[in-house]
Amino acid sequence: MEGQETLKNPPESSDNHLPATTTTTTTEEVEEDINTALDLTSYQLHDLDSVELPPTLVELDLTANRLSQLDPRITLLxxxxxxxxxxxxxxDAGIDSLSSSHAISGLEELVLRDNKLTKIPDVSIFKNLLVFDVSFNEIPSSSGLSKVSNTLLELYVSKNEVTKIEEIEHFHELQILELGSNRLRVMENLETLINxxxxxxxxxxIKAVNLCGLKCIKKLSLQSNRLTSMKGCEECVALEELYLSHNGITKMEGLSTLANLRVLDIASNKLTAIEDIEKLARLEDLWLNDNQIASLEDMAEAVAGSRETITTIYLEHNPCAKSPNYTATLRQILSNIQQIDSQVFA
Incomplete structure (x- = not known):
């Protein structure tokens, strides 16, 4: 995903901490795993001539190889x-055989990410498809998505050259839509994506937020677009994570209704004040670095509803970050703060 990811580091694992009990794996179980799942990631294979493909395979992972033609045996699994x-x-020609492979029509997850595709492949044969990924290709249009099954839950078309959101109206079950790093100018045709x-x-x-009446979205990223206003999110009351960094937003607004918001990233904009979040009671991560916020004078009031819940705040590269006792002031206001900018507290 292209949103700002993990804000806190997970605890490091240690080989010294072994489980108290161990489970014995039988030879039969190992053979069954081999016969149902095959992972050939990063073998630099140019073809699969030397590879046995058991007819019982349920999962086949060929990530990071040098394949250009689909092995015909795959279409028989x-x-x-x-x-x-x-x-x-x-x-496109290298995966043409997928379109008529009736034997594998029960496929639920198809990942074609990071290849040389110039169009959405015809996958209409897969009536139970749940995950479809064609990101990091050279696809100029979403034309062809109309043939993808309406059972789809996750659709990834990032890092292509798509100019318009279209042919997605039938995805009533869709839960995740990734269209980052394309050439989109307008948010449209989202109305029917009710889930x-x-x-x-x-x-x-994109120059304006338009969620087309959708209210169930929990995570929204519009980082690095051409927004000058953040209006348009007011009705998304289920929203938990909102990423709007690297735009031209001048005012914080439309946030007071977002009672479930936990992560708010408006870094690298043109903000001069912290506003409209005083009622938010679940906010944990607040990213406001690289703006034009002048003072911490009204900070306590601005974050009144989340003084006990905010654990991470970024305000560096604002004029206020140069004020005397900057860190001490924030720690006094935010009773459970664990991180201020890059400084982590025990």
Missing amino acids: SHLKKLSLRQNLFD LQELWLGRNR
């Missing part, structure tokens, strides 16, 4: 549910 061809050299929970549109050319 009638039990196959997950197929990853990520990071290979497939062009959408995550919308990732960073690194496009």
Whole structure:
């Protein structure tokens, strides 16, 4: 995803901490795993001539190889549910055989990310498809998505050259839509995505927020677009994470109704004050660095509802960050703060 990711580091694991009990794996179980799942990631294979493909395979991962043509044996794997061809050299012709492979029509997850595709492949044969990923290709249009099954839960078309959101109206079950790093200018045709929970549109050319009446979205990213206003999110009351960094936003607004908001990222904009978040009682991470916020004078009032919940705040590269006792003032206001800018507290 192109949203600002993990804000806190997970605890490091240690080989010294072994489980108290161990589970014995039988030879039969090992053989069953081998016969149902095959992971050939990063073998730099140019073809699969030397590879045995058990007919019982349910999962086949061919990520990071040098494949350009689909091995015909793959199209005969009638039990196959997950197929990853990520990071290979497939062009449109190289995967043509997928369109007529009735034996694998039960496929639920198809990953074609990071190849050389110039169009959405015809995957209409897969009536139970849940995950479809064609990110990091050379696709100029979303034309062809109308043939993708309406059972789809996750759709990834990031890092292509798509100019318009279209042919997605039938995805009533869709939960995740990723269209970051394209050439989109308008948010449109989202009205029927009534179950959408995550919308990732960073690194496009969008000038205005338009969620088309959707109210169930939990994660929204519009980082690195051309926004000058953040109006348009007011009715998204389920929203938990909002990423709007690297735009031209001048005022914090439309936030007071977002009672479930936990993460708010408005870094690298043109803000001069912290506003409209005093009623938010669940806010944990607040990113306001690289703006024009002059003072901490009204800080306590600005974050009144979340003084006990905010654990991470970024305000560096604002004029207020140069004020005397900057860190001490924030620690006094935010009773459970764990991180201020890059400084982490025990």
